[in-house]
Amino acid sequence: MTALDRNAQLQKLRDSLRPGQRRLADWRGGPLAVSAVPGSGKSTGMAAGAAIAISHFQLHARKQLVLVTFTRSAAANLKAKVRHHLKALKLPYNSFIVQTLHGLALNIATHNPEVSGINLETTTLVSPNQSNRLIRTAVESWIHEAPALYHRLVEGQSFDGEETERLRRQSVLRTEILPALAYTAIHEAKSSGLQPADLNRIGQQAPPNIYQLLDIAAGLYGQYQTLLSQRGLIDYDDMILAALKALEDPDISRRWQSQFFAVFEDEAQDSSPLQTRLLAKLAANPDVDPEAIGYPDPPNLGDRGVSPNLVRVGDPNQAINSTFTPADPVFFNQFCDANRPDRLATIDQAGRSTPKIMDAANYVLQWVNQQFPREEPPFRAQAILPVPPNDPQPNANPAPLGQGMELLMNPADINVSVQKIAQKVKELIDNWKEEKENTSSNALPAPPTLAVLVRENRQGRFIREVLEDSERLGFDFAETTGLKIYDVGSRDRNTQVPLEMLHLLLFIERPHSPDYLKGALRVLVNRQRIPTQDLNPLATNPEQFLYPGPLEPPLTHEAALNARRYCTSLLRARFDLPPYHLIPFLGTTLNYNQSELATADKLAARIAQQTTEESSLSTMIGALQEIVSSERFDAIEAEDTEAQYTRAGQLTIITMHKAKGLDWDVVFLPFLHAKLIPGESWIPPQGEFLGSVSLPDVARAQIRTYVHANQTIPEMQTAWHRANDLKKAEEFRLLYVAMTRAKRLLWMSAAKQAPFTWSNPDNLQNGEPCPVLRPLDKFMRERQTESF
Structure with missing residues (x-):
């Protein structure tokens, strides 16, 4: 293809784009923020902009454009679009790569194991089920290490010392509140590059509170990190931390920055602070002192002088994950505002919906604001x-x-x-x-x-x-x-079958365990076999709940009586049925549908195959624990899995x-x-002894206040109100997303x-x-x- 023909093809490609998309096609270096409305063709604009940039800057295998997305399916879709344009332009396919953000981080970390500390031969990515178990173990370890802080939580706002109430509160803390606090604080802190000591320091800056909340969060975080290290495990945040650690080495940083000419990021509204920092580092000019590059936004907005070649595309109005993940749309909004007006593009024309639907969505946006x-x-x-x-x-x-x-x-x-x-x-x-x-x-x-x-x-x-x-x-x-x-x-519920079977079988084997009883009751509640209720009083003393003596106070609530009937029938099945019949029986008890029953049958057959030499309840549970830990069990679909x-x-x-x-x-x-949109501030009754706030939500709000560089850390009640405001805002954005489908x-x-x-x-x-x-x-x- 001659240069003249290629220029004509490039002009034709640019002319096919909408005004906002053309800003991507006209990009010639430096930062660019692109805020796009639903249905406006973000990926179409990105793919065209990427192909034009590859042609303009004559990129190749040693000087590539990096496109970053959040899911593998989105990466595959974007890659196909870019390759389509490059084929028409007769440009090399190896001039760009498309990766998920975590895949990119792992690639950098594992190429430099001596600095990052991550070696695939000695390190394993922790699975969600493993992470949940580690968090529960971290909670128990922290309780042992910090008994004074734990007892302060047990006392709550007030406590009369009654033993049954003490046991109930301990159950709530150990199995619900502390694991939730650990999960929230660990992910918020790690995704922002904070260590346990940093949480302790933030806690000292925060107004005093009776629970020393961030000290508890720091202790849980420290225990969790110790457990990861002992087992040679890493999580997704560790990948990004390791990549950043590698890039702190000037030679490694220069090598990667020379390899990657520019970074295009999709779905930027869902980035965490750590992810934003990684992309800005990779997109920086290798010939510029890294100390001159500001974070999260560079001080100089000119063409790749100090500023990174970083194009971030997203829609802040579709940020619907920030109240339950570390994703934080604040940083993309700041990036947009910092780059206005010359380096902020808005793709506001969308061809998806009929005008009445767009009018309705626009009205909701204006009314809510x-x-x-x-x-x-x-x-x-x-x-x-x-x-x-x-x-x-x-x-x-x-x-x-x-x-x-x-x-x-x-x-x-x-x-x-x-x-x-x-x-x-x-x-x-x-x-x-x-x-x-x-x-x-x-x-x-x-x-x-x-x-x-x-x-x-x-x-x-x-x-x-x-x-x-x-x-x-x-x-x-x-x-x-x-x-x-x-x-x-x-279909998604089918993937829960092995874990549900494990919870029920653990209870059947050890019904005297409060944790196993509560796990079985949760499965029954989730499957709507018994009504929703506070499970902690039932699980505190299993023998009294399951087989009360004549002097025990009788259960008065029908919901609790129903729970007892289900649990005792599960225990009877252990003696009435051979072990290999238990899983199909449990599937019937949970009222599984056709697909779920087929999945349960497949699971039973696999366990029977693995335990042929010794078929017992204990060996079945061992095989099932291995399946759940490895997460290598495919559900059976009654419908086409590719639909x-x-x-x-x-x-x-x-x-x-x-x-x-x-x-x-x-x-x-x-x-x-x-009640659901935008929802109400609500504390589960079993946790009301701690006060009228949610400790995990308060911790998230306080950590984010610090990460947003605000000087004053809010006290607990203010942080709780702020968390509720953010939740309501996100619920309205979720409604907006739903309408624009x-x-x-x-x-x-x-x-x-x-x-x-x-x-x-x-x-x-x-x-x-x-x-x-x-x-x-x-x-x-x-x-x-x-x-x-």
Whole structure:
């Protein structure tokens, strides 16, 4: 290809992009922040910008462009797009690499083991189940090492010394509150580059509190790190810390910076401080003193002088992980603000949705920011705009199905809500069939893709059960619509089968263990075999709970009696059944569906194969523990395992979080109640003895205040209020993400009656709708009137 031909091809590629995307194509070095709205084609712009940069800077195998994403599937998708452009431009494929952030960090660390301390021959990545066990062990070790701090927690706000209450509080602390505090504090601290000693120092800066919270967090963190080290294990944060440690060596740093000409980061709103620091270090100019490079933002914004070649693309309004992971959108917002106006691009034109859906999403963004004024508003002020008529995206801003936007404020209850969804799906399928019959051309209309998005998996399970019950629904859904129900949560639950079996078998073998009894009770609650309740009083004294003597006070609550009946029936099964029949029996007891029962049968067969020489309950548990630890057991799907979430011919039921990055022609959002979105500040009754705050949330808020370089660490009550504000902001962003998954019809509703808790969907009470729904309903009605 001649230079003239390539230039023409590059110009054609640039011309195919939208204005915001063209800023990526025009990048010529230095930092660039790209804030993009949902459906605006971030990956399309990144791929085109990457190909043009590779051509402009003549990149090759020893001077590469690095594209960083957060998931392997996103990496594969982005890589395919870039290779497509490079093939057309006849440029080398080895001029770029696409990696997940952790994969990139591990690559750097393992190439320099003598400095990073990570050697794949002696180091193993800790699995989630291993990490959970280590945290529980760290809690026990900390209790032994810091008895005074632990006893202060047991005393709580007040304590009369009663022994049963002491045992209950100890159970709550050991199995719930301290593991949650450890998990939160460890990940927040490590993802920010903080050591246990740093948490101690932050605790000294914080206002005094009766529990010395950050000292406890530091102790738990230290115990966890000791356990990792003793076992030769690392976690994902250790990968990034090790990579940064390697890059502190000037020669190693120069070598990697010379290899990587620039870094393009996708989904930048989900970066942690440590990840941001790693990418800025890699993108820096190898010929510049590293001390001249500021963090998180460089002081000089000119073309790769001091400034790094760092392009960060994201959408702060789709930051929906920050309240339960170390992801923190503050840093991407700061990066955007630091680089405005010359080095901030906004991709605000999106072709995904019909205009009414975009209007609704924009209204929610504006309304929430007006109602919740804070230093950091929930949303970045950027509206979604339609694309121009000549946009190259096929069927951009498609015509609506029906009204395009439907908001039902008055279904009587959640059962009626599901019936309304089913009726709407039937109507849409009937309309599609009629349109297909009336179409004479070869271009037959495609069936609409459909999804129901829920806040939690228990809602999805309820919807599936109603849709599969023709008596409750009023008609046979599958037969009438011809659609398959694809419950994504049900598929995910299959992967929990080995762990659930392990919890139940451990209890059956050692029923006198409070921890094993509580583990079994949790499985029964999660599978909705027994009602949600405080399990700690039941598990504190197993013998008294399971087989009370004549002098023991009787259980008065039906929920507790039901729990006892299930547990004693499990224990009887040990004597009534041979060991190899226990797992199928337990699957039936938990009311497993077809896929889960098949998975349980496969699990039983594998364990039987591994324990042929000695078939006993103990050997079964040993084999099962090995399976759970290695996490190498594939669930069996009754449906096609390769089925895509967005294919036609099915109604997908999926959580709002899992739906991010996907889209459908029609999206249903039922059960939009204020209790879940934006939610309420709530302390579980079993933890109220510690006060009216959540210790893990308080610790996260205090650590983030320090990481954000704020001088004053808030006291516990202020930190708790701040944590709740952040949670509400994130819940509204989650609603925004869910709304923007719809292309042609968005259906929203909040029933008048909803469950107190979704673990018991039959216990209905009056429910307030999400506060934005009534103003949104009024806004859409006014817009409808104006259009006539």
